[in-house]
Amino acid sequence: LEKIILASKSPRRCELLQNIGLEFEIIPDDSPEIFRENLSPEELCMAIAKDKGDNVYRDNNLNEELVISADTIVVIDGTVLGKPKDRKDAVRMIKLLSGREHSVFTALYIRKGEITSLTSTETKVRFKELTEEEILWYVSTGECDDKAGAYGIQNLGSLLIEGINGDYFNVVGLPICTLGNILKSKFNFVFNTKTEV
């Protein structure tokens, strides 16, 4: 049986993998991020995902384990929106997203020994036009606090988002359909979820 390691401490990524019946262990990467110049947002996101996986491989002397790592970014007007510094910064970010479409990229890195796969998946997200009052309400709930772009799509954020184009789970943190395709085609992985008959 394949030993799978999720190199991420995101509870949302953990839940997504549980939803598709995977059994795995969590080993997050605690190395500081490497500073890189002259990379596009998407390239930087891919480099970070790869670093996380490779660091966990190296730091834990892994050999034949299958490691999954990822990095998700919110991009509008070519600029990356990271986690808000404070509530005021969160208001600024939500104002920027209001009434417009932006991109969410998730870079996915999978490694088993010397076999590796690195991809990036884009999902477009359309925010409804928000009033000042709605923005302040959303930020005051605190849901913005620890999230890239100052929103989460799953809970109260679902009230702000008119629609998306692409893989929903990619916005949550992992492009599940792509992940399944790569596991199968490149890592000969068989999904044998327990069937309940």
Next chain:
Amino acid sequence: LEKIILASKSPRRCELLQNIGLEFEIIPDDSPEIFRENLSPEELCMAIAKDKGDNVYRDNNLNEELVISADTIVVIDGTVLGKPKDRKDAVRMIKLLSGREHSVFTALYIRKGEITSLTSTETKVRFKELTEEEILWYVSTGECDDKAGAYGIQNLGSLLIEGINGDYFNVVGLPICTLGNILKSKFNFVFNTKTEV
């Protein structure tokens, strides 16, 4: 304080309303569906949603409560895919959806006394091209059993779906952004979720 009633026994709809912080009571409608002719799939879906809400209103002698009801259908080539009769029927449905885009409509009915709102929201869903083996695997997990179109988007179904265009939550069972807009504009509803500071 507004008393809200969800006229649906779908655990997924219940979870969606909990996610946006609503407090509500569940009173499902147990009346048999009325047979109707000469309606399009979308019109039929809207009529069913309205019936559910109105039946719960009538059967429970409601007066000033806010009732939310909904009906979700899967449509491909102008035909509605209901719940599969058996596993063989589920295989037929998934084959029909494989490699193509179909529509999911959720009709949403909200009523408070004589104020009513009835809308329909469409989301396009794209299935990846599935092999015979993948279809049989998915059906064998049983996830198809009690679901319109023989799939659920949330769990193992996420492996089959390349992407969507529109509101993700509409596919799960309620168009949350639209619901929020209607509650606010037509029913003067205020979202005052408990804030955790």
